[in-house]
Amino acid sequence: MNYEARKTAATATVARWEWYTWPGLDPRPLHFERDLLKPGRRLDARPPLNRDVLRIGFDTEGRVAVTEKYSGFLRGRLNYETFMRYAGDVVEAAHFDADGQRIYLHEYRYVDGLMRSAELTARRGSDRESYEYTDGLITRVLHDLTPRLVAEHDDHGLVRIVAGRELRYERPPAGFDLEAECRAVEDALVALVPEAVAALKFDGPVSRIALSYHLANDLDCEIYIATDVDAEYEWSPPDYNYVADIDLGNTGPIRLVRQELTLLDADDHDAGAGSEWGRRVMCAAATRLRTHDWTAVFPVTADFLLYTVDLELVDLERNLAECG
Structure with a gap:
């Protein structure tokens, strides 16, 4: 037919x-x-x-x-x-x-x-x-x-x-607490990011560190670092001159966290509750990382800034506001 x-x-x-x-x-x-x-x-x-x-x-x-x-x-x-x-x-x-x-x-x-x-x-x-x-x-x-x-x-x-x-x-085990597990992911990011950045050698004082994520509900990010920021690319992490990876793994609690955030998004893709939760985790980690003593690791510029943003920069303004 x-x-x-x-x-x-x-x-x-x-x-x-x-x-x-x-x-x-x-x-x-x-x-x-x-x-x-x-x-x-x-x-x-x-x-x-x-x-x-x-x-x-x-x-x-x-x-x-x-x-x-x-x-x-x-x-x-x-x-x-x-x-x-x-x-x-x-x-x-x-x-x-x-x-x-x-x-x-x-x-x-x-x-x-x-x-x-x-x-x-x-x-x-x-x-x-x-x-x-x-x-x-x-x-x-x-x-x-x-x-x-x-x-x-x-x-x-x-x-x-x-x-x-x-x-x-x-299916998550009995007693699985998504909020508590998200806090554990935040703690892991706060611990892993300084280690990954400290392993790099820079050609000058660091100006920007960006935790850049593709999908917020995936809670996975790359770290982009800039020592010389071109005004045109100031908020474009992939154009920074250094990059570091961190690996949260994909087994145990982190796999369940990603799964449950994805399922929250599936409830209403327009609302994106899971992605919003993941975004807040990234912001909370970035806020805490701003208080890290980076000068003990490498020189920084007077306008040094650490922030988190998605690759498409959709979340940039509200992330900057929430990170303080």
Whole structure:
């Protein structure tokens, strides 16, 4: 079926329309959990045009019939559409771009109400997953009979998801305190940054030290140091003339902190509660590091400044204000 035929058939089954946040809804097992995402939330009204949003049409049985994706980058223009087709135990999801060109076709097959496979046919390839269950709970996602994901459950729900040797998700242990663990990350940054900077040799007094992060919820940063600041690049850490790395690792508590901050963002990507928490941790560490006796390590200029900022400089002004 072509674009017009699928659109006409799917739209004819829509009984109601609802606005949803990205990433919307998807029936595939562990589709969201494997990437630390959560299904989209229903909205009472369409958000401003500069935000991504989905309009989902449901049929009389409450099933998704049509999904329309509107782009905030494109000032609210429609840029993707997905049309569902239900035929007993076989369900098709056809995804098209704004020009009506098909991007991919998903075919889902069900047995006894549980999805058993999802086959993808796209412009440049194909893929197939199959699903295994124990007592009605998804336990394995397979690709060509090879486990792609293994899920463990207990009486309280999902325990962990493992992809090969990679731990994708792990439920925090009882008593896990995110706030306390974030303070521990702050303490680690305060200890590691001076060590990393002290290992470098500079060609003159240090003027700027920037803790530069890409994603605040990742709590990972590089240290950029400048001895000669060009006014044009004063607030552009990658243009400084020295760089040092610190490694917080990715096991134990720090991995759980990153996971939980990412999941907080997944609750509402526009609010970004996890990223905001991570940003505050970076600011708290920078504030404490400003009191470090740097003159005992290397000469500094009269206008020496230590601060933290994201690579795109979106957080620059409020970070400078919060760091004191």
